[in-house]
Amino acid sequence: MSTTSRFRRGTVFLLVATAISFAFSAGAPAQAAAAKCGTVNLADNAWVGYEADLAVVSYIMKNDLGCKVVVKNLSEQVSWQGFPTGQIDAILENWGHEDLAAKYITKQKVAVDLGSTGNKGIIGWYVVPWLAAKYPDITNWKNLNKYASMFKTSESGSQGAFLDGDPSYVTNDAAIIKNLKLNYKVIYTGSEAALITSFRNAEAQKKPMIGYFYEPQWFLAQVPLVHVTLPAWKSGCDANPKTVACDYPPYALNKVASAKFMSSGSPAATLLKNFSWTNADQNSVAKSLAVDKLSDDAAAKIWITAHPAIVKKWLGN
Amino acid sequence: MSATVLAKPKPVQKANVVQKYKMELYLSALSAGFVFFAILLRGIATLPLDTSSLTSFQSWLNSVSDWIGNNQNSNPFFTFFINVIRDSIDAFVTGIQDLISQSIGNNASPLIGWLGIVVLLSFVAYTVANVRIAILVFLGLVSLGLLGFWQESMDTLALTLAAVVLALIIGIPLGICAGLFPRFEKVITPFLDFAQVMPTFVYLTPVTLFFLIGPASATIVTMVYAIPPALRITSVALHEVPWSSVEAAVSMGSTRIQALRKVQLPQAKRTIVVGINQTIMAALSMVTIAALIDAPGLGKVVVTALESLDIGKSFQAGLGIVILAVLLDRTTTAAASKVDTENSHLVSHKRHRQILLFGGIATLVALLISRIYSWAGNFPGTGLIGSDIARYADDIVNWIQLHFVSVTNAITNGVSYGLINPIQNLLTNSPWFVTGLAFVLLALILGGKKLAIISTLCVLGIVGTGLWSDTMTTLASVLVAATATVAIGIIFGVWIGRSKRADQIMRPMLDAGQVLPAFVYLVPFLGLFGATRFTAIMAAIVYAAPASIKLMADGIAGVPASITEAGIAAGSNKWQMIVKVQLPSARRALALSTNQGIIYVLAMVVVGGLVGAGGLGYLVVAGFTQLNLTGKGLAAGLAIVLLGILLDRITQAAAARSMLERTK
Amino acid sequence: MISVRHVWKVFGSNPTQIIGSPDANLSRSELRAKTGNTIAVRDVSFDVAPGEVFVVMGLSGSGKSTLVRCMTRLIEPTQGEIFFQEEDILKVDEKRLRELRKTRFSMVFQHFGLLPHRKVIDNIAYSLEINGVSKVERHDRANQVIELVGLQGYGHAYPEKLSGGMQQRVGLARALAVDPQVLFLDEPFSALDPLIRRDMQAEVIRLHHQLGKTMVFITHDLAEAVKLGDRIAIMRDGAIVQIGTPEELVAAPADDYVANFVQDFPKSQVLTLRWIARKPDENEDLSGPILPPTVTVHNSMRQIVESALPIRVMEDGHLLGVVTTKDMLSVVSGSEL
Numbered sequence A: 001m002s003t004t005s006r007f008r009r010g011t012v013f014l015l016v017a018t019a020i021s022f023a024f025s026a027g028a029p030a031q032a033a034a035a036k037c038g039t040v041n042l043a044d045n046a047w048v049g050y051e052a053d054l055a056v057v058s059y060i061m062k063n064d065l066g067c068k069v070v071v072k073n074l075s076e077q078v079s080w081q082g083f084p085t086g087q088i089d090a091i092l093e094n095w096g097h098e099d100l101a102a103k104y105i106t107k108q109k110v111a112v113d114l115g116s117t118g119n120k121g122i123i124g125w126y127v128v129p130w131l132a133a134k135y136p137d138i139t140n141w142k143n144l145n146k147y148a149s150m151f152k153t154s155e156s157g158s159q160g161a162f163l164d165g166d167p168s169y170v171t172n173d174a175a176i177i178k179n180l181k182l183n184y185k186v187i188y189t190g191s192e193a194a195l196i197t198s199f200r201n202a203e204a205q206k207k208p209m210i211g212y213f214y215e216p217q218w219f220l221a222q223v224p225l226v227h228v229t230l231p232a233w234k235s236g237c238d239a240n241p242k243t244v245a246c247d248y249p250p251y252a253l254n255k256v257a258s259a260k261f262m263s264s265g266s267p268a269a270t271l272l273k274n275f276s277w278t279n280a281d282q283n284s285v286a287k288s289l290a291v292d293k294l295s296d297d298a299a300a301k302i303w304i305t306a307h308p309a310i311v312k313k314w315l316g317n
Numbered sequence B: 001m002s003a004t005v006l007a008k009p010k011p012v013q014k015a016n017v018v019q020k021y022k023m024e025l026y027l028s029a030l031s032a033g034f035v036f037f038a039i040l041l042r043g044i045a046t047l048p049l050d051t052s053s054l055t056s057f058q059s060w061l062n063s064v065s066d067w068i069g070n071n072q073n074s075n076p077f078f079t080f081f082i083n084v085i086r087d088s089i090d091a092f093v094t095g096i097q098d099l100i101s102q103s104i105g106n107n108a109s110p111l112i113g114w115l116g117i118v119v120l121l122s123f124v125a126y127t128v129a130n131v132r133i134a135i136l137v138f139l140g141l142v143s144l145g146l147l148g149f150w151q152e153s154m155d156t157l158a159l160t161l162a163a164v165v166l167a168l169i170i171g172i173p174l175g176i177c178a179g180l181f182p183r184f185e186k187v188i189t190p191f192l193d194f195a196q197v198m199p200t201f202v203y204l205t206p207v208t209l210f211f212l213i214g215p216a217s218a219t220i221v222t223m224v225y226a227i228p229p230a231l232r233i234t235s236v237a238l239h240e241v242p243w244s245s246v247e248a249a250v251s252m253g254s255t256r257i258q259a260l261r262k263v264q265l266p267q268a269k270r271t272i273v274v275g276i277n278q279t280i281m282a283a284l285s286m287v288t289i290a291a292l293i294d295a296p297g298l299g300k301v302v303v304t305a306l307e308s309l310d311i312g313k314s315f316q317a318g319l320g321i322v323i324l325a326v327l328l329d330r331t332t333t334a335a336a337s338k339v340d341t342e343n344s345h346l347v348s349h350k351r352h353r354q355i356l357l358f359g360g361i362a363t364l365v366a367l368l369i370s371r372i373y374s375w376a377g378n379f380p381g382t383g384l385i386g387s388d389i390a391r392y393a394d395d396i397v398n399w400i401q402l403h404f405v406s407v408t409n410a411i412t413n414g415v416s417y418g419l420i421n422p423i424q425n426l427l428t429n430s431p432w433f434v435t436g437l438a439f440v441l442l443a444l445i446l447g448g449k450k451l452a453i454i455s456t457l458c459v460l461g462i463v464g465t466g467l468w469s470d471t472m473t474t475l476a477s478v479l480v481a482a483t484a485t486v487a488i489g490i491i492f493g494v495w496i497g498r499s500k501r502a503d504q505i506m507r508p509m510l511d512a513g514q515v516l517p518a519f520v521y522l523v524p525f526l527g528l529f530g531a532t533r534f535t536a537i538m539a540a541i542v543y544a545a546p547a548s549i550k551l552m553a554d555g556i557a558g559v560p561a562s563i564t565e566a567g568i569a570a571g572s573n574k575w576q577m578i579v580k581v582q583l584p585s586a587r588r589a590l591a592l593s594t595n596q597g598i599i600y601v602l603a604m605v606v607v608g609g610l611v612g613a614g615g616l617g618y619l620v621v622a623g624f625t626q627l628n629l630t631g632k633g634l635a636a637g638l639a640i641v642l643l644g645i646l647l648d649r650i651t652q653a654a655a656a657r658s659m660l661e662r663t664k
Numbered sequence C: 001m002i003s004v005r006h007v008w009k010v011f012g013s014n015p016t017q018i019i020g021s022p023d024a025n026l027s028r029s030e031l032r033a034k035t036g037n038t039i040a041v042r043d044v045s046f047d048v049a050p051g052e053v054f055v056v057m058g059l060s061g062s063g064k065s066t067l068v069r070c071m072t073r074l075i076e077p078t079q080g081e082i083f084f085q086e087e088d089i090l091k092v093d094e095k096r097l098r099e100l101r102k103t104r105f106s107m108v109f110q111h112f113g114l115l116p117h118r119k120v121i122d123n124i125a126y127s128l129e130i131n132g133v134s135k136v137e138r139h140d141r142a143n144q145v146i147e148l149v150g151l152q153g154y155g156h157a158y159p160e161k162l163s164g165g166m167q168q169r170v171g172l173a174r175a176l177a178v179d180p181q182v183l184f185l186d187e188p189f190s191a192l193d194p195l196i197r198r199d200m201q202a203e204v205i206r207l208h209h210q211l212g213k214t215m216v217f218i219t220h221d222l223a224e225a226v227k228l229g230d231r232i233a234i235m236r237d238g239a240i241v242q243i244g245t246p247e248e249l250v251a252a253p254a255d256d257y258v259a260n261f262v263q264d265f266p267k268s269q270v271l272t273l274r275w276i277a278r279k280p281d282e283n284e285d286l287s288g289p290i291l292p293p294t295v296t297v298h299n300s301m302r303q304i305v306e307s308a309l310p311i312r313v314m315e316d317g318h319l320l321g322v323v324t325t326k327d328m329l330s331v332v333s334g335s336e337l
């Protein structure tokens, strides 16, 4: 080894080492505010309604409570998996998931149900608006077979294509189609993005399309999909996934948090417990985010300034 | 073998060769027989399975995953082993993040603010490479900030760094062992092959099962992906050291360790640095994929953008990844070539030392400033250029979508009805034993008995996963995508291999194409081609083509001048030159690019599941997100791996055979 | 100094089973076809005296390199004994072996085997370095040998910058640096062009005169062997077919293989008068000039031609025989002997 490079390496190490120790010693400002609340790890699930909840909650946590908020983009199941490890402190909008609730709330006792978000969720079958306008009777499931051939695509063979979205949504569509003897085939688009793109293109190009969707969802503000009625949901009609022949139940969306976090005494825990708003509230923030492309903080700020009383209630004073 | 006695590896013996015409006869008979029986017996024993149904094997996998979940915090295997690993890796990654990316406390910058990092890394680039690279690093880092992704970039960098350090700590010593002990190399090679064939998305689920989500899992999956190149290239590096110098050292009484330390490693250094380069690039590409399991950084921006269909933003972040990749690649490449010149160039000591001293002081000052002033701590502004770039990207994609949609629809339908559907119908309707037997016979013809046994095991394994029918659906798309990839590889490879200018133009684009995460182009493709298998195939082609093209181009460019000159002397025209001289001479490259094409296409099967490909890819994705499909997802991952091994081995055998024929 | 006794080296999967079995008598290609083994060295025995230059010669593949590597155990012999100053080096342990290699033996290789990442001086000082000699001391010593081999001024160059001949000088210097007792040289000059080769041969002769080292020198070039060797061993298919001084080989080749080897060699350059002196005829005039029997034919040519009378070859006052122009010409033209 030449002396040059040895010298060089030595210098670099020395300099880096000094620099780092310097940096450490220079002290860290602005730690005081965070001490009261500490760090809150919030799951961020993909849909924009959730983003709206998250934007508002984390804005309040950061600005009113002085928390350090860490947002984790995760799918629903993976978010639940974060409770036992402390990776996740709270899920802000949970859609059902009885199996996960059984596992983490009842059995492992690492999570707790914080009650409703105030939002009502609807899951069901939807068609593109132009189609509903042209064939008004299509919104009744009994007429679907009449139109099946219209929905044929390269992916569905001789049957009509029924599009499913994000694989993390538990759907009964295949069973419903079979049990109602509909001439359709479920096509798994594989992601919500794929599903939304498909709906949007179908409306723009005036092509027939039917698929799984849900509200509240910002996309409905852009393309107001039309709900198709299935045999009405009655308690227990969807108990056996193989024999389901009815619509999805209405969902009361709830919040779930880590048991450990809730007993930590953090002021953020109170906020999480009290947080609750309407579908209209959520949609207005969601629209700021998805359509107006505002940043999370900007969108949250608009809503918060307009609703100081609600925020005050959430904070418990 | 005693330590100072040296044994050179034995020369390999060549296998005997079935004559070529006979081979072709066998192959055509096999395909005719397959089609005949597949159609004759169609619909029998096709082993279909509903998406929501489970086989007992899959339910068993579910219970395994449940068991792991329930015992994660009680079983000693977890508390004393797995969790310890997780916690230490977590601490390591978080340490690096605190240093360069994550703010400590509220509103504060990380320990080293952006200015400090920019100056420090430029200085490091100068010391390991040269001034030009240092300037490149400086500009590149600043542009990351201007894109509006400073913190995300640093998160990606931190995670890459952590994974690379760990991968090298494990990979280099193992690579040295493999380089020194042929027997060890023999044992470890199948594992490396396996890791390389295994599509990256497939092991996300098993790893999170054990290590849960978070930086530790992200680091581990990245390591799994990055260790093989580090290990392999280190081993190659040692093999490359001239035997004579090792022998000379031993003849002078060196111990094994001395020979290694003073003779082999110094000479292997350059190649090992090339290996480090490969390791870094592999790690970077995996870190962006690891966003799916909560790896922070640019990958996460891309994934989130995909979820909200924000084309502009995903492109913007993708650009950030490309910049980061270019910086890391150029720096390590320059460092590798510097290892070479270091010996012969005697840089003027004094001047060099002055620059170093000056640079060192400047770095120190920058570090201090970045610690004290907030403008130097957090990158100012919110990505001024970034939003413009995003808007342009959005506009362009929208314009294309608006104007080409009828064309793209026609293409989608044409290819789907004309090509994918017939192949898929043939494969999914054929009895499993007919298709399986066809595979085994193909293996027997191309590779002999041993390969036939491996193929039999793979086929039975796939049947055992309970996902035969889904595997056939996936296979149909893989075949179409791989064929297209190879065709593109040949066409562009020949073009680039024959023309220096084409090479200069295309090379950077190919490089960028290789590091750009697939998620970036998924959304535009969805818009153009809908949620169809064709979209998945297109995404796979875009992902696989650069590697295929590069290999082919290198092969064509590497045809010895003596051969091409002979062709010209014989009066061949351009077309004859390509078809009769260059392509046959580049046969090895052709075989290699086919093999790599298939491997890359397979790696995209899971991504295809996100955009409507169905089959195994969808099941992996669904298993990843639905608790009661976890077992099925794992089984699907296993099926992909088995399919990968099957296709890899058979194409490799075909490649080896074509080589033998040529030497005959 | 060195004594090699019945050394065998068999490459392949079951080396020890070959020796002593009937298979050992098969030809190389037959054995390879039958068992996959190669006998590289076959029952070789010889002695090397202190200060002697012992040359091993043979065609490519005859086992020369394998033999010389067996002697320092760079290749482990399959069977046999090799004594170095009464010590069987095949029995010594690792540590002792390394010590011998560090202090007693040195090797020079056909392709030099220099370490490209080290400067000339550090190449030469390598063995001192692993001997734990301090930097100042080993550079001192290295500079001495650099001078010895005529490489002054190149100590700080890297090997790749030197010509082939100079690189092999570095190889020589490196071998000499530890002041070994035996030098093993495996075709050290085969990779060099003829002119430089001649220089280097002269260099070796000079060093041998100056330092008096024992040398085992491998070559496939008879001229080189004759020029340097005190004795020459000729190998064929792993076995030694003949050992002798250059003139013994030229004058009395043991078989056709050896004869073939020496056939084109200018015999007058090796043969001394002792070999061509014949009994004088009855009536031959015995008053011609006197020459000693150790003079080569080549060197006495002029005197023989110029003398009208037969030359008398005398040793210690005894008449060994006479040589005439006619006798001499028959040697030079190669028609006799």
Ligand SMILES: Nc1ncnc2c1ncn2[C@@H]1O[C@H](COP(=O)(O)OP(=O)(O)OP(=O)(O)O)[C@@H](O)[C@H]1O
Binding pocket: B008, B010, C011, C012, C038, C039, C040, C058, C059, C060, C061, C062, C063, C064, C065, C066, C067, C220
């Ligand atoms: N590691 C090995 N494994 C198997 N066979 C070997 C090995 N090394 C040498 N051989 C064989 O042993 C025989 C003798 O080889 P060796 O290198 O000693 O010959 P050589 O006389 O030095 O030839 P050259 O003049 O070409 O250097 C050859 O037939 C060679 O193929």
Ligand SMILES: [Mg+2]
Binding pocket: C064, C065, C066, C187
């Ligand atoms: Mg040899």
